Amino acid sequence: MxxxxxxxxxxxxxxxxxxxxxxxxxxxxxxxxxxxxxIEPFHPIPGKEPVWTTAEEAVKKIKSGMRVYVHGTSCTPNVLVSAMAKHGSQAGLQNVECIHIHTEGPAEYCKPEYEGIFRGNSLFIGKNCREAVNQGRGDFTPIFLSETPHLFRRRILHLDVAMISVSPPDKHGFCSLGPSVDCTRAAIQNARCIIGQVNKKIPRTFGDGIVHQSHFDVMVETDEDLPVLKPHPQSDVEKKIGKFIAGNLVADGATLQMGIGSIPDAVLACLGNHRDLGVHSEMFSDGVVDLVYKGSITNAKKVIHTGKIVGGFSLGTKKLYDFLDNNPFVVMCDIEFVNNTAIICQNPKVTAINSCIEVDVTGQVVSDSIGARMYSGVGGQIDFIRGAALGLDGLGMPILALPSQTKRGESKIVGYLKEGAGVVTTRAHAHYIVTEYGIANLFGKSLRQRAYHLIRIAHPDHREELEKTAFERLKCMPAP
Incomplete structure (x- = not known):
């Protein structure tokens, strides 16, 4: 000491x-x-400069047994990740743990040929790590997104190296974490070594993501396109869900939280005639940009960062990244702040719109797995479901949406959850459940009332069977 x-x-x-x-x-x-x-990574450190080198040289700081934090989403440092994988193989490294939230790119360290060299630890599972987790070659740590910074700040998980992406230093030496501040600020506050992938295509953002270059040990200059998440064409089912939510549950002046995906996009597409909407959301994508240009999003009614969009990270197309660049209308903040229930609930008419995978007739919600197969993670769903439910104005809208059935025709509203499925949102947390057949408000409802309302928004092909299963489970008929 x-x-x-x-x-x-x-x-x-x-x-x-x-x-x-x-x-x-x-x-x-x-x-x-x-x-x-x-450690406050903002101020300049007198007399200290990072070493500028190649990715191949930079990753040589990674040794066997180390824990490496990998920056996520649109800021995944894929040049460094690829160099790390190659270094691990050539240097004969063993038991290097790579910890991260959702990342974009190939995530080479998760491939079977790197077993024993690297082991991923996903705080939120992306497509690139899903197979490794479900085959036992990678780990998943269930955690609320709001609490991920605690892992590093409280030294529950010590970090040896943080590999992050930043914008080039400005004339004062300050870099930006760009569109992905999330838990990365906490990681660089506590890592023993920071390696920066400096990418001129990363937009400079305002908020908590400013880091002075003197806090970096090594910097690597790159010119890499950011990962792009292109909006998928919306199905008729998704459009119906979007219209139900936008037309019935989103009020003028509401503060929005929404995930990234087809259903949130469908909701946003229906909000063009709304006024004075605000955004306080862990993540957002291109749909928010469209509503800003239409004048629907002004943030004028918000209590927290009035007049500004608040986010933790974002992923989308070049349109989104251009919108973010040097734009004071947006602040990207530490996820411990963004997803703090005590912060969220202060905003007006907090409307949290999230997707899920399966709901049983009592209101238990599965969001991170399909049966025992891990699919994504806990994320910020509960953070915002609670923030909306506890809104100080009493006008919050905690919303969970899903199609009534899978592409195979299986009901997503079920009598019993699949074996091994994980409940992310408990039956006590669940308020509004929405499918293309309507809206079920579960708050204050008994189990038989919940079953009744959920069966009403299930696909018609499954309602009779659901009634039978509900009777078997509850020992009484579902009733309003």
Whole structure:
């Protein structure tokens, strides 16, 4: 422990004798931080400059047994990730853990040939890591998105290296985390070594994502296109769901949270005639941009960051990234702030719109798995479902939406959840459930009332069977 750490520890003991038995003091191991127990990556560090080198040289800092944080979503540093995979194989590394939320790109470290060299640990599972997790070659850590920064700030998971993407330094030496601040700010506050993939195509954003270059150990210059998430054509089912939500559950002046996907896009497409909408959302995509240009999103009624869109990360097309670049209308913030229920609930008419995979007749909601097969993660669904439900104005709208059946014709509203399925949103958390057949409001409803309303919005082909199963389970007929 450093001298400053010992002084701080002794001071704590003197102030509170009860701490004598167990005192935990976090002192960062980076040698260039002097006399401080916390790391703020904003200020310039006098006399320190990063080493500019190649990706191949930069990743040589990664050794066997290390834990490496990988920046996620639209800022996945794929040049560094590919170089790391090659280095791991050539150098004979073992047991390197790669921890991250959803990432874009090939995620080479998750491929079978790298088993034993790398092991992924997904805090939210993306398509590129799904197979590894379900085959036992990778790990999944269930966690609310709002709590992911706690893993690093509380040193529950120590980080040896953080590989992140940033915009080039400006004339003052400041870089931006661009469209992906999320839990990355917490990671760079606590990693022993920071490797930056400097990409001139990353938009500079305002908010919590500003980092001075002197906090980096190594920087690698790249010119890489950002991952693109193109909107999929909306099906008739998705359009119906979008119209139900937009027409019945979204009010003028509402503060919106929505995920990325076809159903949120369908809702946004129907909000062009709404006024004074605000956005406070863990993530957003191109649909928000369209509503800004139509004048529907003004953020004028918001309490938190009035007049500004608040987000944690974003993923979309070049249109989105161009919109974000140097735009003071948007602030990208630490996800511990964005997804904090106590923050969310202060905004007016908080309307949280999220997707799910399966709902049983009592209102239990599965969002991260299909049976025992892991699919995504917990994410911020509960953070915002609770934020909306606890809205200080009493006008929040916690909404979960899903098609009534799968592409194979199986009902997504079921009598019993599939074996192994994980409940993300409990029956007590569930309020509005929406399918293309309508809206079920479960709040304050008994189990038999819930079953009745959910069966009414199930696909007609499955309603009779659902009634039989509900009777078998509840020992009474569903009733309004």
């Amino acid at each position: 450093s001298l400053s750490g010992k002084v701080l520890k002794n001071a704590l003991r003197l102030c509170n004798p009860l701490l004598n038995k167990r005192v935990s003091v976090v002192i960062n191991s980076r040698s260039y931080y002097v006399g401080t127990s916390s």
